[in-house]
Amino acid sequence: MKYDIEKHLLPLTGAHNMRELGGYPTRDGRFTKKGCFLRGDNTNHLTQSDIDFLRGYPVVLAVDLRSAGELLKAPSLLEKVPDIHYKNVTMADEMNSNEFLGVFPDTMGEMYIDLLETSKIRFGRVFQLFTAHMHNGTCLFHCMAGKDRTGLVSMLLLELANVDDDIIIEDYAATQVFQEDLRIQQLEFLEQQGISVPERVLLSEPQNIEAALSHLRLRYGGARGYLKECGIKNDDLDSLIWHFVE
Structure with a gap:
């Protein structure tokens, strides 16, 4: 049965893919806890009402995964918000970083596997920030x-x-679904710049994340094994699970 992801979408005006990761059922009959983690898109169009909503959630940490070039073009409006610790952990992707050389992967799944393998320090930094701030909001x-x-x-x-x-x-x-309008705008912009982009690069096709999950399990036994390789201690992983699952 298809799960209703839309109910996890936050009611923001200036962001269209900001979602609550709480409320998902786990395999052992529990649920991920609301108010722990939010996943999102660009924050440079947030309205004051959006920012007030996030402060009241309360968001205490905002980890921006974009590259320096992206930050220059579209600075985050959360960077100087009181009570929110803003941290940039640059995690380049094929489409948006200055490192992009115009060579597209055969599949996005391959790109994800490559990112997992080449960015362990960065993923480790993200989860270190989570464990340092998650108990505060x-x-x-x-x-x-x-x-x-x-x-x-x-x-x-x-x-x-x-x-x-x-x-x-x-x-x-x-x-x-949530970013379809943005995807169309991106394609039109790139075409205007004379850049030919395979449509698959802008899609969120299930097989992409399936490939990443399969690699995660085969090579590391799952997220725990991978994050230990990234430098996260077992006790911190246990604490994160205890905090995130109820």
């Missing part, structure tokens, strides 16, 4: 569209919490 993490980099962090959190694969995949694929 809500941790928000986001990139540009809330699809690739954000999708992988969300996958790691939900897999660690023992959420069923079908829901993890639907959580990822929902971006294609």
Whole structure:
């Protein structure tokens, strides 16, 4: 049965893919806890009402996964908000970083696997920030569209919490629905710049995150094994699960 991801969407005007990761059922009959983690898209169009909503949630940490070039073009409106610790952990993706050389992967799943393998220090930093701030309020993490980099962090959190694969995949694929207008705008903009982009790069196709999940399990035994490779201690992982699952 298809899970209703839309009910996790936050009622914001200036962001269209900001979602609550709480409320998902786990394999052992429990649920992820609301108010712990939010996944999101770009924060440079947030209205004052949006910011007030997030402060009242209360968001205490905002981890921005975008590159320096993206930050320059679209600074986050959360960077100087009182009571929110804003941290940038640059996690380049194929579409948006200055490192992009015009060579597209055969599949986005391949790109995700490559990102997992080459960005362990960065993923470790993200989860260190989570464990440092999660007991004080809500941790928000986001990139540009809330699809690739954000999708992988969300996958790691939900897999660690023992959420069923079908829901993890639907959580990822929902971006294609919530960000359809943005995807069309991106394609039009790139075409105007004379850049030919395979449509698959802008889609959130289920097989992409399925490939990342399969790699995670085969190589590391799951998110716990992977995050230990990223430098996160067992006690901190236990604490995160205790905090995130009820």
